[in-house]
Amino acid sequence: MSHDASTDPMWLAPQMLQLQRTRLAGRFPPALLIHDRRGAGGLWLARYAAQLALCRAAQPPCGQCRDCRQFLAGQHPDFMDIEPLEDSKYIRIEQIRALIEDLSMTAHAGGATVAILHPADTLYINAAHALLKTLEEPRAGVTLILVSSVPSRLPATILSRCQRLRVAAPTRAQSLAFLERHRGPGPWPAVLDAIGEAPFEARQLDPVEVAKLAAETFAALSAIAGGHQDISGLAERWARGEQFELRLTCFETWLTACIDRGAGGPGQLRELRTGAHLPESSWDMNIAALLRLLDAVYELRGFRLSSINRAVALEQLLWQLARVRARAAAAS
Ligand SMILES: [Zn+2]
DSSP, X not given: OOXXXXXXXXXXXXXXXXXXXXXXXXXXXXXXXXXXXXXXOHHHHHHHHHHHHHOOSSSSOXXXXXXXXXXXXXXXXXXXXXXXXXXXXXXXXXXXXHHHHHHXXXXXXXXXXXXXXXXXXXXXXXXXXXXXXHHHXXXXXXXXXXXXXXXXXXXXXXXXXXXXXXXXXXXHHHHHHHHXXXXXXXXXXXXXXXXXXXXXXXTTSOHHHHHHHHHHHHHHHHHHHTTOOOHHHHHHHHHHSTTHHHHHHHHHHHHHHHHHHHHTSTTHHHHHHHGGGSOOTXXXXXXXXXXXXXXXXXXXXXXXXXXXXXXXXXXXXXXXXXXXXXXXXXXX
């Protein structure tokens, strides 16, 4: 992370300033919950907060001192980064036990100790309970930073111990400026149309490939909603592809656009962007059913499944979409 401010995500400036003020006032919280939104930089903000806590310069984070240099090199002895292990969907209790042991020791460098847990909603329930004790009786100088885009999935006992900071949504202009600064020019508007206002996610992607995949995915979903599509074959093909996660993201975007349009609310702008791919207006899909489907797609994204299990799960969701359509047709 550089503190050349021109590369910072501009939309996070108010949150960065708030953290900096708290740090300078000596009131940095022992537990911070960053309420993330997908692709908007929650983890980036957590790392900014961690560096802020570790840096001992007069104007932190300075980027120059020993703490900052160690942190930026990924080698700070009093910084821990906890996420689900390779083959797991959850942060396990063994990981939390090891963390608690590390936290119980005095900081190696004699300064602050910081741990980031992300996504914090993947804390296995017993791991969350183990963590609670540390949250209740924090050692001085320890800061735990939890990052989650669905904090409602965390136990209330954990939530009540954390100071909350919400990640702001970038505007389209801010997202585009960020992407152009980091990746140079490209068909970024089409990428954001496909995946939503998620510049941190967009910057990992090949814009031309995404635009193509999104158009194809939207067309297939509209075909299902229109009652013509080989669902099993489609699920199998999508599940085998390397871009499975991206398909799910496009599925979410498409559902959100249908819901926005159905609700007739602030989604008009979105409809203009993806309108060509939306199902015909002659049928109204049940919004509650679509919301449930959106939830299920979100769930599936979190699982690490084999391609066979992916196909099974995805096929179920696509049939669910076909049924929403069938019910809407029967009702009209
Ligand atoms: Zn520093």
